Amino acid sequence: MTSPSPEVLRKLTPVLTKRWLSPDAWRREVYEQLDGYTALRKALAVHPDDLIQLVKDAGLRGRGGAGFATGMKWGFIPQGDGKPHYLVVNADEGEPGTCKDLPLMMADPHSLIEGAIISSYAVRANRAFIYVRGEAVHAARRLRHAVAEAKAAGYLGTDILGSGFDLEIVVHSGAGAYICGEETALLDSLEGYRGQPRLRPPFPATHGLYASPTVVNNVETIATVPYIVLGGAQWFRSMGTEKSPGPKIYSVSGRVNRPGQYECGLGITLRELIELAGGMQPGHQLSFWTPGGSSTPMLTAEHLDAPLDFEGMMGAGTMLGTTAVQVFSDQDCPVYATYRWMEFYHHESCGKCTPCREGNYWMKQVLRRILSGKGTHEDLDTLLDACDNILGRAFCALGDGATSPVTSSIKYFKQVYLDYIEGRREPWFAPSDEPELVGANS
Numbered sequence: 001m002t003s004p005s006p007e008v009l010r011k012l013t014p015v016l017t018k019r020w021l022s023p024d025a026w027r028r029e030v031y032e033q034l035d036g037y038t039a040l041r042k043a044l045a046v047h048p049d050d051l052i053q054l055v056k057d058a059g060l061r062g063r064g065g066a067g068f069a070t071g072m073k074w075g076f077i078p079q080g081d082g083k084p085h086y087l088v089v090n091a092d093e094g095e096p097g098t099c100k101d102l103p104l105m106m107a108d109p110h111s112l113i114e115g116a117i118i119s120s121y122a123v124r125a126n127r128a129f130i131y132v133r134g135e136a137v138h139a140a141r142r143l144r145h146a147v148a149e150a151k152a153a154g155y156l157g158t159d160i161l162g163s164g165f166d167l168e169i170v171v172h173s174g175a176g177a178y179i180c181g182e183e184t185a186l187l188d189s190l191e192g193y194r195g196q197p198r199l200r201p202p203f204p205a206t207h208g209l210y211a212s213p214t215v216v217n218n219v220e221t222i223a224t225v226p227y228i229v230l231g232g233a234q235w236f237r238s239m240g241t242e243k244s245p246g247p248k249i250y251s252v253s254g255r256v257n258r259p260g261q262y263e264c265g266l267g268i269t270l271r272e273l274i275e276l277a278g279g280m281q282p283g284h285q286l287s288f289w290t291p292g293g294s295s296t297p298m299l300t301a302e303h304l305d306a307p308l309d310f311e312g313m314m315g316a317g318t319m320l321g322t323t324a325v326q327v328f329s330d331q332d333c334p335v336y337a338t339y340r341w342m343e344f345y346h347h348e349s350c351g352k353c354t355p356c357r358e359g360n361y362w363m364k365q366v367l368r369r370i371l372s373g374k375g376t377h378e379d380l381d382t383l384l385d386a387c388d389n390i391l392g393r394a395f396c397a398l399g400d401g402a403t404s405p406v407t408s409s410i411k412y413f414k415q416v417y418l419d420y421i422e423g424r425r426e427p428w429f430a431p432s433d434e435p436e437l438v439g440a441n442s
């Protein structure tokens, strides 16, 4: 294992993660000893519009994948409309490889609660929901405990800290579906319906939860807000890049010596992240990687120095996504990885629209045929044709994201596909394991 150089170590910016190693940081008293709830007192003393302006000035962009400007999103909430407003925190964290929101909720749940109170005050919401992935029972339990602790201390409930502002937070567990991370499917699920995306417009800002103005933000986005309130916009902009400011939690997994969460300014490179993560595992050479989960097109060793920010990743032909950096080596097969991801997308497709429901099933089947040594050259065209018919034609971004591993693996690793098709690679599956290519979802 290699030790990171002092120069690369200086790239770490522990802001959201700064309490993670403090014993019992999840308890309210410990959180308070470590500056907790000081941002709330400061925020409640200023006008809500000034908080929205502060978040706009800081340039905070959503940490859930799309990077939408948070202050602008808050500014879309109509004020004085007489309707209830809601804040919904998206804690579904389902994107393959992503592991930042769960550790944050486990290690430092009060930072999310404090962020949710300040954000609700800014958009004039008196009820907030934290929608937690169904499988993450431990995180939901920890959050419920933190909400009870916050309420007992007067940070929640009526007339919070004598400000006249009222807020209740409900921690809601989903049933465990990737699509329920998509914000409109999440809202349907929260309302008690089957989680499927809604047609937009209207957008949640005007017709969200119970057809009322709603802000949906990611856990990391909301947990960042107290630090901006305390540090100010200029301090926040001192990290990251001009268009992608601030710190970001990168979850690094795969063939590195020390997988985990590394918080750095946006714009760090994969080369630096691998160094922070103790280097590649012995005997492994970097082959391919995802910058932000499987829905972001994979990159290769050519892109080791591309900045991991919204613009840098777009320039490299991919997306920053959730900053779930999955590192694969020369001992991992890009075609097999793509097949496993397609199993996931096929399983998680909600079935509402034909391109995604049928397309993902067929792509999975064709990939399996290739991996069984029975593929044909035409299969590559079939895969690309299926992607063409899904991308931009599916009802929501799950369908678009599902095409990323297929198109990018064919772009960079066509030779590996040809090796399976032309018999130069050992098949993954015996032909007898190969399922018949029959009707979709049968």
Ligand SMILES: Cc1cc2nc3c(=O)[nH]c(=O)nc-3n(C[C@H](O)[C@H](O)[C@H](O)COP(=O)(O)O)c2cc1C
Pocket: 061, 062, 063, 064, 065, 066, 067, 068, 070, 090, 091, 092, 093, 094, 095, 178, 179, 180, 181, 182, 183, 184, 216, 217, 218, 219, 221, 222, 396, 397, 398
């Ligand atoms: C299939 C799918 C799954 C998603 N899963 C999540 C998720 O688990 N967490 C999340 O914050 N955003 C997820 N998103 C993005 C949300 O729709 C939404 O953009 C995000 O919650 C907005 O928060 P932000 O502006 O703070 O990033 C998902 C989107 C899609 C299409």
Ligand code: SF4
Pocket: 179, 197, 348, 349, 350, 351, 352, 353, 354, 356, 357, 394, 395, 396, 397, 398, 399, 400
């Ligand atoms: S793209 Fe997929 S997940 Fe999205 S609505 Fe269509 S079937 Fe459902």
